[in-house]
Amino acid sequence: MTIRAELRSDNAAAIAPEILEAIARANSGSSPGYGGDETTARLNSLVSEVFEHEAQVFPVTTGTAANALALSAMAPPWGAVLCHEEAHILANEAAATSMFGGGLALHGLPGVGAKVSPVVVEETLRETPWGDPHNSQPAVLSVTNASEYGAVYTQGEVGELAATARRFGVTTHLDGARLANALAATTSTPADMTCRAGVSVLSLGATKNGAMSTDAIVSFDPEVSAQLVYRTKRAGHAASKMRFHSAQLVRYLEDGLWLRLAAHANAQMARLWAGLQEFGLPAVVQPQANLVFVDLPDGCADSLEQAGVAFYRMRGRQVRFVTSFATTDAELDHALTVIRGHVARDRALG
Numbered sequence: 001m002t003i004r005a006e007l008r009s010d011n012a013a014a015i016a017p018e019i020l021e022a023i024a025r026a027n028s029g030s031s032p033g034y035g036g037d038e039t040t041a042r043l044n045s046l047v048s049e050v051f052e053h054e055a056q057v058f059p060v061t062t063g064t065a066a067n068a069l070a071l072s073a074m075a076p077p078w079g080a081v082l083c084h085e086e087a088h089i090l091a092n093e094a095a096a097t098s099m100f101g102g103g104l105a106l107h108g109l110p111g112v113g114a115k116v117s118p119v120v121v122e123e124t125l126r127e128t129p130w131g132d133p134h135n136s137q138p139a140v141l142s143v144t145n146a147s148e149y150g151a152v153y154t155q156g157e158v159g160e161l162a163a164t165a166r167r168f169g170v171t172t173h174l175d176g177a178r179l180a181n182a183l184a185a186t187t188s189t190p191a192d193m194t195c196r197a198g199v200s201v202l203s204l205g206a207t208k209n210g211a212m213s214t215d216a217i218v219s220f221d222p223e224v225s226a227q228l229v230y231r232t233k234r235a236g237h238a239a240s241k242m243r244f245h246s247a248q249l250v251r252y253l254e255d256g257l258w259l260r261l262a263a264h265a266n267a268q269m270a271r272l273w274a275g276l277q278e279f280g281l282p283a284v285v286q287p288q289a290n291l292v293f294v295d296l297p298d299g300c301a302d303s304l305e306q307a308g309v310a311f312y313r314m315r316g317r318q319v320r321f322v323t324s325f326a327t328t329d330a331e332l333d334h335a336l337t338v339i340r341g342h343v344a345r346d347r348a349l350g
């Protein structure tokens with residue numbers, strides 16, 4: 001099938017030209033491996049500047065590795081991670097967190113739009129049989145921003161969740177596979193949305209938003225950082241040519257490129273959503289970032305596929321559309337034209 005509109009995933013997009021150029025610029029001379037190079041040193045200072053907090057950065061190749069390794073360092077093996085029941089760590093990472101966490105449990109909580117609420121977190125922690133060895137002990141709350149359904153937590157919401165968790169001695173992890181999209185959807189600074197809101201460790205996504213092959217763990221907690229030095233190595237994520245990972249991340253964060261790329265992806269989702277509303281199609285939640293889960297009329301998914309629109313089918317008539325830094329107006333116009341044609345044919349047939 002010739003693809004005329006790419007709406008499967010933000011990782012189906014290519015590499016942002018700025019980042020590819022940065023890799024090419026880093027490709028000269030020699031330098032020490034495993035993060036002993038100047039670019040990785042620059043990455044650490046840049047992240048501390050961007051998040052306005054002392055931080056240690058661990059580039060890893062996937063968001064799954066970032067989540068699993070971060071959480072394994074934040075909780076004991078008998079611990080539990082609280083998260084939304086549809087959180088990527090629970091639903092889509094093949095129990096990587098439990099494996100790297102030595103059996104660490106994941107406890108899914110309900111909530112609209114894949115967002116957890118302070119009320120449910122509070123209730124869960126209040127009802128926990130603390131000190132009972134028959135029950136895993138909650139140690140970390142993991143929050144995904146933007147959420148798996150494209151909803152966004154405000155900095156106030158993240159702060160309230162982290163404060164609730166802290167009252168029970170539970171720390172907060174943020175799955176920021178799409179943190180840039182969450183920031184671009186709000187007026188929050190990176191610091192306000194994370195460390196200042198009470199997040200101790202962050203999985204910082206980059207590949208879904210223009211990088212080639214790297215995400216990162218950003219740790220604001222020196223005790224967690226000390227463990228991650230060994231945990232990343234043992235898991236095979238201490239890249240020997242780390243300078244090329246760091247070069248991607250430096251360029252990503254420098255001069256706000258990550259936020260500009262995400263703002264484009266979000267704007268394209270807003271454009272798509274405005275078009276979809278014309279047909280009154282129900283979505284799980286109104287998209288605030290760059291993804292939407294929407295119910296299409298019968299047969300419409302087939303029409304879209306036949307017309308070269310790429311997307312994922314979910315349950316029943318529900319499909320997922322994702323925009324990226326590379327999504328063009330022409331792609332969205334094409335998809336909307338196909339849907340409009342399908343709806344018009346349906347109406348004509350009565």
Ligand SMILES: Cc1ncc(COP(=O)(O)O)c(C=O)c1O
Binds near residue numbers: 062067089147175177
């Ligand atoms: C919210 C979220 N977290 C983590 C990940 C994991 O990223 P990766 O596929 O790079 O392991 C994804 C991937 O889709 C995601 O959507």
